Amino acid sequence: MATDFEPVLLANVGVPDSQRLEVYRQRGGYRALEKTLREYSPEEVVELVVQSKLRGRGGAGFPCGMKWKFLPKDRTVTYLCVNADESEPGTFNNRILMENDPHQVLEGIAIAAYATRAQTAYIYIRYEYVRAYETLQQAINEAYEAGILGERVLGSDFSLNVYLHRGAGAYICGEETGLIESLEGKRGWPRTKPPYPAVEGVFRKPTVVNNVETLCCVKHIMDRGVDWFLSIGVPADPNNPRDLGSYGPKLYCVSGHVNRPGCYELPLGVPCRELIERYGGGVRGGKRAKAVIPGGLSMGFLKEDELDTPLDFNSLQKVGCLGLGTAAVVVFDEDTSIVELLHRSCRFFAHESCGQCTPCREGTGWMYRILTRILHGEGRIEDLDLLLELADSMGIIPGTTICGLADGAAWPVKTAIRKFRDEFEAFIRSGSRLTAASSGSAAGEAS
Amino acid sequence: MITVTVDGKQVELQPGATLWQAAEAAGVGIPVLCHDPRLRPVGVCRLCLVELADGTLIPSCCTPAANGVSFRTATDRIRDHRRMLLRLLLATHRIPCLAQQSTGSCLLEQLGVEYGLLDGHGRPADPALIELRTLALSEAPVDDSSPAILVDHAACILCDRCIRACDEVQCNDVIGRSGKGFETRIAFDLGAPMGHSSCVTCGECVQVCPTGALVERRMAETVRRDEPLRVVASVCPYCGVGCTTDYIKAGPRIVAVRGRPSPGSDGRLCVKGRYGWDYALHPHRLTTPLIRRPGYYPKGPLTADTRGDTWDGGRRKPGSPVPDYEQALEAFREASWQEALDLIAERLQEIRRRYGTRALAGFGSAKCSNEEAYLFQKLVRAGFGNNNVDHCTRLCHASSVAALLECIGSGAVTNSFRDVDRTDLILVTGSNTVENHPVAATFFKQAVRRGKRLLVVDPRRPRLADYATWYCRIQPGSDVAFYNALMHVLIRDRLYDEEFVRRRVRGFESFWEVVQHYAPQRAAPLCGIPAAQLEEIAHAIGTARAMMVFWGMGISQHTHGTDNARCLIALCLLTGNVGRPGTGLHPLRGQNNVQGASDAGLIPMVYPDYQPVADPEVRSRFEEAWGVSLDPKPGLTVVETMNAALSGEVKGMLMMGENPFLSDPNVNKVRAALAKLEFLAVQDIFLTETAEFADVILPSASFFEKLGTYTNTDRRVQLGRPVLDPPGQARPDWMILSELLERFGIPADYESPEKIFREFADLTRSYRGLNYDVLGLDGKIWPVERPDAPERPILFADRFPTADGKGKLVGCHYAPPAELPDADYPFVLNTGRMLEHWHTGTMTRRSATLATLAPTPYVEINRDDAEALGVAEGDFVRVSSRRGTVVLAVRPTDRVAQGCVFIPFHFREAAANLLTIDELDPYGKIPEYKFCAVRIEPAPRPEG
CATH class of the missing domain: 2.40.40.20 (Barwin-like endoglucanases)
Known part of the structure; x- marks a missing residue:
């Protein structure tokens, strides 16, 4: 399995001056773009990406090729939006890519733009990513000077302008339509769908929104071929027609109570325990893990005895999590208070709810208030059921909100209370009261 | 058509209809909080969720119905969801909120009762709700900074109706949201108290608010819970837009005004329409006829302001917005109707006997109804025996009408203001539409937001300029130079509609003789607009598929006002922008009934429907109808009448609802003229500045106290219905006029305004097919020659009502205004x-x-x-x-x-x-x- 995996997406990370165009080119950079422009029509590129079964790396795992195919045939303008707003707690793989290998990102963007016939690409980058912003802008400048961006990319008939747009620090702007609204200069409110961005996106024109890592994968698919991509990861279960498979390499972020936090590139499907033990260096201080977030906070929690679950697009739902998410693994050791952890989670989502849909705005707020009361030693056992009822009633999965933020807020609540109910009940019964000082440790790293 | 199944019931719908509309069609009510059919659906409250066959929940208000779709509206799952949602909202809601306390109109609390969360008394009954409410934070106090509207954030459910109403309907952009998540609040500007924000108090937000977050102050403060409310459908008394209204009454009192949806105003109102009705209740209302006491002759102004001794920084009664009432009242004694009316008839007839018929004159008013305008001019023409009848239209659009009659044979607007939805380019000139025709302006602003281009031409920057594609601040009084330059370019570059000009226009050659002298380079220094911009705008006009022109007093109130209007008419004729959807000439009418008062003949040169008094054939028709012989000589206009009063030619006047003292130019001269009249009778609702010069004052019923029709700027004839009872002995003007007509020997046994309308309509072509039943709630746009005829909102599609059916281009040379600034008056x-x-x-x-x-x-x-x-x-x-x-x-x-x-x-x-x-x-x-x-x-x- 992962033992012999040679990094592809992270191949340039750690190479001196990896950010520079010259170094990138020496290491084979922009070869894929040249080949694409020379040998393939845009439709053929789309077809290859469809065949590769590449699924979006941003969190939802939507098939990338299918997203591209949703673009109307008769469109005259297309925008490519690159989602670099990476704000899911625990996630930093896009940052690694942008800071260390910005040209890889640009090459992926150029190929995707060519495939979707976009002549304008906007990179919506999280405000806090100052270094990534500067590095990427530098790379964009280099690429323009080298004729890789701008009119007639690499001498072809294809032209592309890339703009870097900084967000202002709102989690909701990572949601693709919230991102689009924000890009247009409006309040980052997710839009009611349909219409999906493929039909009406940026400035109400057909738009593709892809994550940074997804676009980097596109580059390697064009470079190494579809078969190479399909040879990595977990094939689709032939008995499950709804399983679209989990192919290709994936960047896993490991953080929390581990000895070696970091970003690791592995084939999709690595078991969570293996990732923590072998790559993350095991739980800090020789302790046992109590709970693990498998893919960013919004996916919910795994218990210790669920750590053998493979981290792919299909397996996490089986243990009650929302999904693979951003594949950001956050580990909490046996000393962590789950009550406190969930309080932090609720505070985060209550703060980040855009406030548009009633169930999310009110629901996240009430969950936070109820958790606060519990934390202050004034909780009641019935509060747990009220929390569950609230959590079950909000989100796009029950169908009560416009976007998935509420699902992300609900899943930690559902999984924490259902998997650690004893701890909650004990806490409530004991009448304990956590002070501000003691609540600053574990969850702090998750937010 | 598409077929949709709602709770098992099939309905047929137009494609594009939403699931919510499908349910409506099926007679199934789906509860909503954020949805209002007048607003863009946003689907944020999530109360209207329905369940598709596959179990998916989906908001019905903003989901288009697919053909063949089937959904259920009240499954257990949906009801559970709604309960949870209502519980969450009620948990922080002020119970009862101001709306519930006063009129029981809080939608949230009503739903709370329906879903068992509140008990029959409206108190929380659901255990989880009670529990949550113990966790709620303390409520913020009610924001009472606005004189008209109370804002209670504790009752707000963030449905965003107010935001959409403010931003998208009224386009005022005052309300938004501040904060996010649980901390979200609606906010005025950047979170200012409403009364300190840029809010213009149109009240659209209050009208759409489903709870007590935004409530009418008067309603919240005066209406008791058990008081039954009654609604009277009427129209607004203020401007020519003629917005349709619903007056909400508790007992005898008006407690609120709502915009009533209609084809004209779409249910919108402005601050005057919504909050300006209470003048009718003011203690200064005249309640009994008054006769000047002998000690107050010779006549003159009675109060300091009217005397003019305060203008120069002298004494002024502190804080008084209106005349020093007691001081003025002292000069009059109460009288019976009989005495007052007899005195008026006697004195006016005496003047006629002594000085001849032309020594009498009358000013009617564009605030009165069509029926009253008709009776007034009948009284002057048939009773006084001359044509000295005019009204304030003289002061607003007389020049526009003169130019329109000359060039296209009719003074009416050719298209309705809402036709802006079908145009390419909107030209608004000399009109501060946002302040003077606020509701019409909302449609302009919306049209711009939908991609129409807007050209605003005005020396004083109107707020509408904020929305304009081009704003041209021309030199005051240089309109002719500006438009001549545009037309010069249109002709020079052959951008005009040659086909239209050939078929439907005459005078092209002589017109070019004039405008050829106005090349942009030459016109630029005259009008202050750079030549390049003149060229650009001319090209935009020349290439627009359709253009509409709106104008106001900035065009008409000049010594060359007629020339200004001629230019605008020529611009439309040249470019073929008349007679089609999205085109046309629209002089925005000021008063609510200035169109109707003119239609009814309150003009010295014409009988009702613009039939010239000088035309013997017309005259004999009216002589027959009224049973008297009529004066063939056109009468005096407003300012001419005042001059004639000053010079002693006019000795006796009747004034109905006009206040020339303040509205006519050069007050000092008006004061002298009014004082010189041998006899002046005034019928009005207040003792106006003009009434201080009266011998007899008659108390009139206000707009709210009578029945009658009013014709708006679109030529839409609408019914105003009585809402209040007249105070004291006040009477509707039509009754007063009937009494006077009788005293002048003209039979006038009208038992109702409807009968007067009938007589008036029969003497016209434009109104002939109208009656009160035909008008209904929406009114009708004239001309209507038969009751069953379809409306013709667009005039002159084929020909103009001129002798040869063609429009006329009239070239005008630029001339400077009458009094230019100089060293003394810079x-x-x-x-x-x-x-x-x-x-x-x-x-x-x-x-x-x-x-x-x-x-x-x-x-x-x-x-x-x-x-x-x-x-x-x-x-x-x-x-x-x-x-x-x-x-x-x-x-x-x-x-x-x-x-x-x-x-x-x-x-x-x-x-x-x-x-x-x-x-x-x-x-x-x-x-x-x-x-x-x-x-x-x-x-x-x-x-x-």
């Missing part, structure tokens, strides 16, 4: 109106809300000029012209150009018309209110 004075007030302030300054919002007079002056004069916001200045002087506060602004100032004419204590010049346009006889020379000097703050 500033140009412009006058006009402001949002909160109406004309001479008789009504609006007696409305509590409006008077609070805009209590005092001011002069707008350019910031740089203010600095040069050493005056700042709120300082006082003395503004003087060759005719008079006023003292008032300064408002430095960029809205007026350097060298220009603006004064609203509503304020008697600083009457703009003391300064204005009474020079007239030679065709329309309209005064030049928009241009005279003044001097400005710093002045001490007046005492009081």
Whole structure:
């Protein structure tokens, strides 16, 4: 399995001056773009990406090729939006890519733009990513000077302008339509769908929104071929027609109570325990893990005895999590208070709810208030059921909100209370009261 | 058509209909909080979720129905979801909120009861709700900073209806959200209290609010829970837009006004329409006929302001917005109707006997109904025996009408204002639409947001300019040069509609003879707009598929007002922009019934429906109808009448609802003229400045106290219905006029306004097919020749009502205004109106809300000029012209150009018309209110 995996997406990370165009080119950079422009029509590129079964790396795992195919045939303008707003707690793989290998990102963007016939690409980058912003802008400048961006990319008939747009620090702007609204200069409110961005996106024109890592994968698919991509990861279960498979390499972020936090590139499907033990260096201080977030906070929690679950697009739902998410693994050791952890989670989502849909705005707020009361030693056992009822009633999965933020807020609540109910009940019964000082440790790293 | 199944019931729908509309069609009610059919669906409250066959929940308000789709609206899952949602909202809701307390109209609390979360008394009953409410934070106090609206964030459910109403319907962009998540609040501007924000108090937000978050102050403070409410459908008494209204009554009182959905105003209102009705209840209302006491002869002004001894910073009654009432009243004694009416008839007849029929005159009013206008002109023509009847249309669109009659044979608007939805380019010139026709302006602003281009031409920057594609600040009075330059380019570059000009227009060659002299380079220095921009705009007009032209007093109130209007007409004729959807000429009418009063013949040259008095055939028809012989000589216009009064030719007058003292130019001259009249009778709702000169004053019923029809700017005839009872002995004007007609020997046994309307309509072509039943709730746009005829909102599709059916291009040369600034009087004075007030302030300054919002007079002056004069916001200045002087506060602004100032004419204590010049346009006889020379000097703050 992962033992012999040679990094592809992270191949340039750690190479001196990896950010520079010259170094990138020496290491084979922009070869894929040249080949694409020379040998393939845009439709053929789309077809290859469809065949590769590449699924979006941003969190939802939507098939990338299918997203591209949703673009109307008769469109005259297309925008490519690159989602670099990476704000899911625990996630930093896009940052690694942008800071260390910005040209890889640009090459992926150029190929995707060519495939979707976009002549304008906007990179919506999280405000806090100052270094990534500067590095990427530098790379964009280099690429323009080298004729890789701008009119007639690499001498072809294809032209592309890339703009870097900084967000202002709102989690909701990572949601693709919230991102689009924000890009247009409006309040980052997710839009009611349909219409999906493929039909009406940026400035109400057909738009593709892809994550940074997804676009980097596109580059390697064009470079190494579809078969190479399909040879990595977990094939689709032939008995499950709804399983679209989990192919290709994936960047896993490991953080929390581990000895070696970091970003690791592995084939999709690595078991969570293996990732923590072998790559993350095991739980800090020789302790046992109590709970693990498998893919960013919004996916919910795994218990210790669920750590053998493979981290792919299909397996996490089986243990009650929302999904693979951003594949950001956050580990909490046996000393962590789950009550406190969930309080932090609720505070985060209550703060980040855009406030548009009633169930999310009110629901996240009430969950936070109820958790606060519990934390202050004034909780009641019935509060747990009220929390569950609230959590079950909000989100796009029950169908009560416009976007998935509420699902992300609900899943930690559902999984924490259902998997650690004893701890909650004990806490409530004991009448304990956590002070501000003691609540600053574990969850702090998750937010 | 598509087929949709709602709770097992099949319905047929137009494609594009939403699931919510499908349910409506199926007769199934789906509860909503954020949805209002008038607003863009946003689907944020999530109460309207329905369940598709596959179990998916989906918001019905914003989901288009797919053909063949089937859904359920009230499954257990949905009901559970709704309960949870309502529980969450009720958990932080003020129970009962202001809306529930007063009128029981909180949608949230009603649903709370329906879903068992609140008990029959409206108290929380659901255990989880009670539990959650113990966790709620303390409620913020109610924001009472606005005189009309209370804001209670504790009752707000963030449905965003107010935001959409403010941003997307009224396009005022005041309300938004602040904060996010649980901390979200609706916010005015950047979170200011409502009364301190840029809110214009249109009340659209209140009208759409489903809870008690935004409530009518009067409603919240005066209505008791068990009081039954009644609704009277009527129209607004203020401007020519003629918005349709619902007056909400508790017992005998009006407690609120709502915009009533209709094809014209779409249920929208402005601050005057919504809050300006309470003048009708003011204690100053006249309640009994009054006769001047013998001790008050010779006649003259009775109060300090009217005497004019306060204009120059002298004594003023502190804080009084209206005449010193007691002082004026002392001069009159109460009388019976019989005595007062007999006296009027006797004195006027005596004057007629002594000086001849032409010594009598009458001013009607565009605030009265069509029926009253018709009766008034009948009284003057058939009773007094001459044509000396006019009204305030003379002061607003006389020049426009003169030009329209000359060029296209009709003075009416050719297209309705909502046709902006079908145009490419909107030209608004000389019109401060946002303040003077606020609801029409909302449609313009919306059209711009939907991609229409807007050209605004005005020397004083109107708020509409904020939305404009091009804003041209032309030199005051240079309109002719500006439009001639555009037309020069259109012809030079062959961008005009040659086909249209060939078929439907005459006078092209002689027209070119004139405009050929106005090449942009030559016109640019005259009008102050760069030649390149003139070229650009001309090309935009020439290539637009359709253009609509709207204009106001900035065009008409000039000594060359007729020329200005001729230019606009020529622009439309040249470019073929008449007679099609999205095109046309629309002089925005000022008064609610200025169109109708003109239609009814309150004009010295024409009988009802613009039939010339000088035409023997027409005259004999009216002689037959009225049973008297009529004077063939056209009568005197408003300013001519005042001149004739001064010179002694006119000796006796009847004034119905007009206040020429403040509305006519050159007040000092008007004062002298009114004082010189041998006999003046005034019928009005208040003792106006003009009434101080009266021998007899008759108390009229106000708009709200009578039945009648009013014709708006779109030519839409609408019914105004009685809402209140007249105070004391006040009577509707039509009753008063009937009594006077009888005393002049003209039978007038009209038992109702409807009968008067019948008589009037039968004497016209345009109204012939109308009656009160046909008008219904929406009214009808004339011409209607048969009751069953379809409306014709667009006129002149094939021909113009001229002798040869063609329109006429009339070329005009630029001429400067009558009184140019010089060393002694270096500033140009412009006058006009402001949002909160109406004309001479008789009504609006007696409305509590409006008077609070805009209590005092001011002069707008350019910031740089203010600095040069050493005056700042709120300082006082003395503004003087060759005719008079006023003292008032300064408002430095960029809205007026350097060298220009603006004064609203509503304020008697600083009457703009003391300064204005009474020079007239030679065709329309309209005064030049928009241009005279003044001097400005710093002045001490007046005492009081």
